[in-house]
Amino acid sequence: LNVIHECLKLRLEQRPAGDPSLLSIKQLVRECKEVLKGGLLMKQYYQFMLRGLATDAQGWQTNANIDEFEEDLHKMLVVYFEYMRSWIRMLQQLPQASHSLKNLLEEEWHFTKVITPYIRGGEAQSGELFCNIAGMLLESTGEFLDAGLQKSGNKFWESADDSTALDEIRRSVIETSRSLKELFYEARERASKALGFAKMLRKDLEVAAVFSITSGVTCLLEALKKGNYVKVQIPGLEELQVFVPCGLMDQRPLILQLLNAAAGKDCSKEPDEIAEYEAYLLMSKHGAGDSTTGSDWAQWDGKLLKLVPQMETVDTLRAMKVENLLLIVMQSAHLVSQRKAFQQSMEDVLTLSREQTSSQPLIASALEDLKNKALQLCLKIDQAIDQVEFMFTSEFEAEMEESESATLNQYYREAMIQGYNFAFEYHKEVVRLMSGEFRQRIGERYIAFARKWMTYVLTKCESGRGTKPRWATQGFDFLQAIEPAFISALPEEDFLSLQALMNECIGHVIGKPHSPVTGLYIAPRNSPRPVKVPAPVRCHSDPPNPNLFIPNAEGFRGSNFHENDRLSSVAAELHFKSLSRHSSPTEEREEPSYPKGDPNGAARRSWELRTFISQSKDMAARQSPMEAVRRSIRKFEDKRYAVMKQRNIIGQVCHTPKSYDNVMHVGLRKVTFKWQRGNKIGEGQYGKVYTCINVDTGELMAMKEIRFQPNDHKTIKETADELKIFEGIKHPNLVRYFGVELHREEMYIFMEYCDEGTLEEVSRLGLQEHVIRLYSKQITIAINVLHEHGIVHRDIKGANIFLTSSGLIKLGDFGCSVKLRNNTHTMPGEVNSTLGTAAYMAPEVITRAKGEGHGRAADIWSLGCVLIEMVTGKRPWHEYEHNFQIMYKVGMGHKPPIPEKLSTEGKDFLGHCLESEPKRRWTASMLLDHTFVKVCTDEE
Structure with missing residues (x-):
């Protein structure tokens, strides 16, 4: 205990004087959590060990010895809360604050629920803190919305003066509409995350209902006795009055959990037989509800039950301020049913004051503030939509052609619809946060906003064409979600006007078919x-047929x-289809040869129709329907192939055997799965790369297509031999090779797919040095693995280095790689061919080293060039347009300039990579010992 106490003191003394930065505060929060968990673990172990050694009187005295430890533990909890508040405030200032904020808050809230019941006063402080944080998130969402609207409005008004040309106005409207849609989207994400967290807090904290004692304590005690309730006596808490139903008298663990819930402990993780049991307890204190003393409560002559809760629970209950009478359950989902049942049995002596709240006044007050801020954001969103409408409406009042105005109005409507959809979703979600008086207030706001949307639709949107348009779906869902309680609270006049407005809006949106x-x-x-x-289904050329004739019943008397x-x-149907399929506005339609006045015309048409139907039945009986379909398809395909052969579009199958089978025995790993090619994702000097799906497993892969001349056995054999060397290599920093599929003119190589693009793409603006160090380490490791297996890559560049979503760097594209005969020695003349990209080529590759060739050292030069690309965002020698210029410079002994902003260690590392003499150039294993790449990853 003393060791942990000293650790607590040390953390408190070493607290940074000023506000920590965003990069360091995460580590500080982590350290606080570790100290708190260690302190609580030691406290519980200390109390457990002393519990069996001391009597009750000595036990109270022994526990008093850790008061100082408790105080420091509470101070550390306060420091943790301050760090949390600062952390959330910093994250809110980021442009995309909505991405991970809710997950972070949920994680910290779950941690707080576990530790605070064992720290004196921690439950109330933690509940208040996180309610304040949720309210702060809602407030910042409103501020973000206001700031974004002001910024967009300023740009819009600056570019929309009277002297501005029409093209500038159009561009301004389009840009403003786009920025407003992005603004509403980000605000929607932030509000959704904040509301989700607020609803979780309400679910965990609102486990009580408040009743006012209207008939005095004596009448209440008589009613409780008549209802067969049991009074729970807690040693040391004589002023606290606790009652439970008689059915719980034999379930002491359940009553203890109810007392823990009253103290703020999370009971959702208790065993199912306890957590799912719907039970409640009643709690009050002396003088609660009237001006009497404890003597009134002492008149109880009913059943009694003595219990001893946990010490932390007793401390919390002793400090609680109970107003009137509290009904407390373990989970908020049980509150409504238990409250209604109790209210019906006690309606003569009690009055419901609050439907749902927290058992602790401090948390209850914080929850009320949170709900007020949620309602204020409703007003903010409403005002934001008004500002957008005013912004565009005032601009369109200027003189403008009708077609141009209609086009710009379309952009305006898109922005407005995005704003209304955001408001619809927020209003529907915020209703679930409210209860009691707040629910009535949100009901008024809900109906007012529904009226606002319907008025906008009637005045600004065109009428429909017989079907519900997609943009109105969320609006209609919003109208359907109006709760009956909201409508029943309306006066008769308002209800009738709302009903009429709904009917008019629905009729306007759906409209009539043309x-x-x-x-x-x-x-x-x-x-x-x-x-x-x-x-x-008619074509555009089919006019309606108003003179459609249909036989009457007189023709079918038989x-x-x-x-x-x-x-x-x-x-x-047959007559109408014949018109729709074979008619056009310019054709003369054949009228029926029967005169309309002919009394036998309908009978003749009926006889012809019967004959047609019977012939169709006879034909269908003679042949199978599927056989007829197959015969028709074969005829159609034969005719199509004949036409294509005649036009020399296709050839014919040659049955002459070829000596092609010998080429297939190249010893490569063949793919055994079914696959389907996707989109093209890249193209290099040696082939194209596509996405590919393994149909058997659904795995996404990359497929490289290498083409060659038919029967070019030498090229096929060389490529196959080069790929053969990678079959046995598996490393996290190398792209994995799955197999190959060989065809007459192409070879398909199946490899691992890296979903985050290439290093060339992410380095275009330059990277920070700590990222460069981490990437350089992984690239060097990959090169070292290849060199240990006797492989020279020969084409290392940013475009051949891939990133994954897990943060790993993978070296790939081994189309230029070769296998060395001698793995034990690194020699300059190991390879004698010139392959690769000129900007990343080593001098000995370009000069061919006077006929000696090059070796593994060429990959190290390329590594240095990649490092320059990560620092500057540009490839080496980017100022030269042609490869021959680059090859001339490098061949003459010039080196790429070392970036000035690179650190001293980085410059030294780069200098060892860019040695002109390959024998003096460091190897990959030597570079791994350099301090520049001595960095730790998250996994390490």
């Missing part, structure tokens, strides 16, 4: 029921009504 045939119903004369004409209706429907 085509008269959509959903058309025609009732023939003397027909027993209407005949539905299906609406066909059959029953159902058959007549069915045939008339089929006739109408």
Whole structure:
């Protein structure tokens, strides 16, 4: 205990004097948490060891000896809270603050719930702190919205004066609309994360309801006795009045957990048989509810139960200020049902004051402030939408052509719809945060905003065309989500006006169809029921057919009504389809040869229709439907192939055997899985790279396609031999090789897919030195692994170094690599071919070292060039346009300039890489011992 106490004191004394930076505060928070966990563990162990050695009286005296330890533990908790508040405030100032803020808060809140029940006064302080943080997040969201609107508005008004040309106005409107949509999106993310955290706090903290004692303590005690309640006596807490239902008298662990919940302890992680049990306790103190003393509560003559809770629970309950009578449950989900049941049984002596709140007044007050700030953000969002509407409306009042105004209005509507969608989502979520009086207030805001949106739609949006447009989906969902309690609170006049506005808005948004045939119903004369004409899918050239003739029932007297209706429907459908498929505005349609007045016309048409249907049935009976489909497809394909052969688009299959099988025996690992090629993601000197999906497993891979001349056995063999060397190498910093698939004119190489792009892409603006050190270490490790296996890469550059989402650097693209005959010696003349990219080539590669060739040292020169690229964001020799210029400079003995902003260690590392003499150039294993790459990763 003394050792941990000294550790606490040391941490408190070494606290930084000023506010820590964002980079260091995370480490400080981590250290605080470690000290708090260690201190609590030691405190519990100390109390456990002394509990069996001392009597009750001695135990109280022994626990008094750790008061100083408790005080320092509480001080460390306060320091942790201050760091948390500063950390969140710093994160809010970042542009994309919404990305990881909620996960961070949830993690810290779960940690706080575990430790604070064992620190005196910690529960109330932690609940208040995190409620304040959630309120601060909502406030900062409103400030972020105001600042973004002001910035966008200033730019808009500066570019939208009277002298501005129309093109400038158009550009200004488009840019402003885009920035406003981004603003609403980020504000939506921030508000969503803050509200999600606030709802989690409400769920964990609001486990109590408050009742006012209206008939006096004596009447309350009589009612409790009549209801068969049991009074719980706690030693040392005689002023605290606790009652539980009689059914809990034999379940002491459950009552102890209810007392822990009253003290602020999280009971959600208790065993299921306890945590899921729906029970409650009643709690009050002397003088709560009236001006009487404890003598009134002492009149209880009912059942009694004596319990001894944990010491931390007793300390918390002793310090609690209980107003009136509290009903407390273990989980907030149980509160509504338990509160209603208790309220019905005690409605004569008690009145409900608060539906849902915390058992501790400090936390209850913080929760009220949080809900007020959530309501204030509703007003902020409402005002933001008004500002956007005023901004664009005032601009469109200027003289402008109708077509141009319509185009710009479309951008304006997109921004407004984004803002309204943000407001819809926020209002629906904030309703779930409220209770009691706050729920009534949010109900008024909810209906007011629904009216606002419907008014905007009626005045600013065009009427629909018979279907619900996509942009109105969230608005209609918002209207459907209005709770009945909100509507029932409206006066009759307001309800009728809201109903009329809804009907008008729905009619305006959906509108009427432009085509008269959509959903058309025609009732023939003397027909027993209407005949539905299906609406066909017409081409743009198909005009409506208002003179559609449908036979009536008189022509079908020989059959029953159902058959007549069915045939008339089929006739109408066939006739209508013939018009829609084979007609155009310029064609003359053939009219029926039967005169309309002919009484036998309908009968003749009926007879022809019956004949057509019977012939179709006979034909279908003679052959299988699928067989007819297959025969038609074969005829169509044969005709298509004949035309393509005639035009020399395709050839024909040659059955002459070729000596191709010998080429396939190259000894490479063949792929055994089914795959499907995706999009092209890169192209280099030696082939193209595509994404590829393993159909069997769903794994995403990269596939490199290398093309060569047909029957070029030498090239195939050389490429296969070069790839063969990578089959047995597996390393985290090397791109993994899966296998190869060989065809007549191309070879497919399947490799690991790196999802975060290349080092060349992320280095375009230059990287910070701590990132450069980390990447340089991983690249050097990868080069060292290759060299230990006797492999020279020969094409190391930023475009061939890949990043993964896990933060690893992987060296890939081994199309130029070669296997050395001697793995034990590093010699300059190990390779005699010139391959690679000129800007990264070593001098001996360009000069061919007077015929001696080059070796593994060439990769080290390329490593130095990659380091320059990471520092400057540009490849070496970027000022030269042609490769011959670069090769001339390097061949004459020049080196790329070393960046000035690189540290001394970095310059020294780079100097060892860019030695003109390959024999003096450091090897990869030597570079790994350099201080520049002595960095620790997160995994280490």
